[in-house]
Amino acid sequence: MDIQFVKDLKAKNLKVTPQRVAMLNEIKENGHMDVDEIYLKIKEFYPSISLATIYKNIITLCEANILREVKAPTQKQKYELACDKHIHVVCEKCGKLEDLKIDTKKLEKLTATKSGYKIYDVSAVLIGICPKCSESM
Amino acid sequence: MDIQFVKDLKAKNLKVTPQRVAMLNEIKENGHMDVDEIYLKIKEFYPSISLATIYKNIITLCEANILREVKAPTQKQKYELACDKHIHVVCEKCGKLEDLKIDTKKLEKLTATKSGYKIYDVSAVLIGICPKCSESM
DNA sequence: CTGGGTGCAAAGTATTTGCATGAAC
DNA sequence: GTTCATGCAAATACTTTGCACCCAG
Numbered sequence: 634m635d636i637q638f639v640k641d642l643k644a645k646n647l648k649v650t651p652q653r654v655a656m657l658n659e660i661k662e663n664g665h666m667d668v669d670e671i672y673l674k675i676k677e678f679y680p681s682i683s684l685a686t687i688y689k690n691i692i693t694l695c696e697a698n699i700l701r702e703v704k705a706p707t708q709k710q711k712y713e714l715a716c717d718k719h720i721h722v723v724c725e726k727c728g729k730l731e732d733l734k735i736d737t738k739k740l741e742k743l744t745a746t747k748s749g750y751k752i753y754d755v756s757a758v759l760i761g762i763c764p765k766c767s768e769s770m
Numbered sequence: 771m772d773i774q775f776v777k778d779l780k781a782k783n784l785k786v787t788p789q790r791v792a793m794l795n796e797i798k799e800n801g802h803m804d805v806d807e808i809y810l811k812i813k814e815f816y817p818s819i820s821l822a823t824i825y826k827n828i829i830t831l832c833e834a835n836i837l838r839e840v841k842a843p844t845q846k847q848k849y850e851l852a853c854d855k856h857i858h859v860v861c862e863k864c865g866k867l868e869d870l871k872i873d874t875k876k877l878e879k880l881t882a883t884k885s886g887y888k889i890y891d892v893s894a895v896l897i898g899i900c901p902k903c904s905e906s907m
Numbered sequence: 908c909t910g911g912g913t914g915c916a917a918a919g920t921a922t923t924t925g926c927a928t929g930a931a932c
Numbered sequence: 933g934t935t936c937a938t939g940c941a942a943a944t945a946c947t948t949t950g951c952a953c954c955c956a957g
Contacts, residue, residue, distance in 0.1 A: 740894070744872060755897070927938105
């Protein structure tokens with residue numbers, strides 16, 4: 634059990650329940666997970682957990698900025714830890730979703746200038762073919 | 771009725787039905803629409819249209835690359851015409867979603883280099899506050 | 908203790924499917 | 933005439949809600 638999660642939860646006045654810690658651990662392990670994946674994984678060692686709890690906690694944890702939603706074309710909505718900024722790459726063929734640390738400040742500045750918006754965040758998903766799938770074509 | 775839509779549909783061997791043309795016209799008019807918005811709008815002058823038809827056509831038209839899905843954080847999934855590349859800006863406060871023509875080639879290249887993926891497309895949504903909402907704060 | 912969190916069941920939404928009819932080509 | 937699209941109703945999937953009970957603080 635990761636002590637950081639406990640701090641994060643406490644900092645937002647959220648109770649540290651085993652269900653929440655389990656969710657955060659699984660998402661940390663797996664990177665990006667959809668609701669069902671989280672549910673099934675946790676059910677393995679915590680059979681009494683309820684889907685409703687997962688849904689409620691996703692909402693709570695997203696509002697607390699501990700989780701972040703990831704929406705990529707074609708894919709089911711997924712969730713990830715909201716620690717650091719990054720963009721995503723998805724393989725059109727095998728569906729793999731990866732993180733990529735790329736600086737988006739230029740894009741943000743350009744957007745701010747062109748649109749007049751104050752920009753706070755970027756959600757970028759690049760779609761392509763991963764090296765493995767390229768090979769086998 | 772836009773002659774371009776007829777061409778697009780025929781080019782993909784899809785039948786040119788009034789329902790499809792109505793959908794494309796509405797989306798062209800309104801920019802970005804979710805399933806319900808499309809349904810309600812078309813129902814106004816085409817009362818017999820069925821939601822199932824809307825869903826089926828959305829799938830068909832997305833596969834044909836005539837429509838494109840737009841997934842922005844917080845928002846319901848929307849659809850737009852898939853004509854030209856652009857990115858999106860969303861206002862966190864009023865929910866407005868705008869198109870922005872910004873060149874993403876640099877981002878694509880950088881991503882390709884870092885990840886080894888062949889990049890075909892970008893789905894970028896920048897989140898911020900629009901000028902109007904900034905004012906009234 | 909006290910308040911928020913959990914689990915269950917039920918309600919509410921959203922989306923998909925099968926099939927008979929109808930329209931496009 | 934054939935093929936594909938439509939509309940309806942039913943089935944399925946997804947998400948939220950209410951409430952009694954329980955546990956973290």
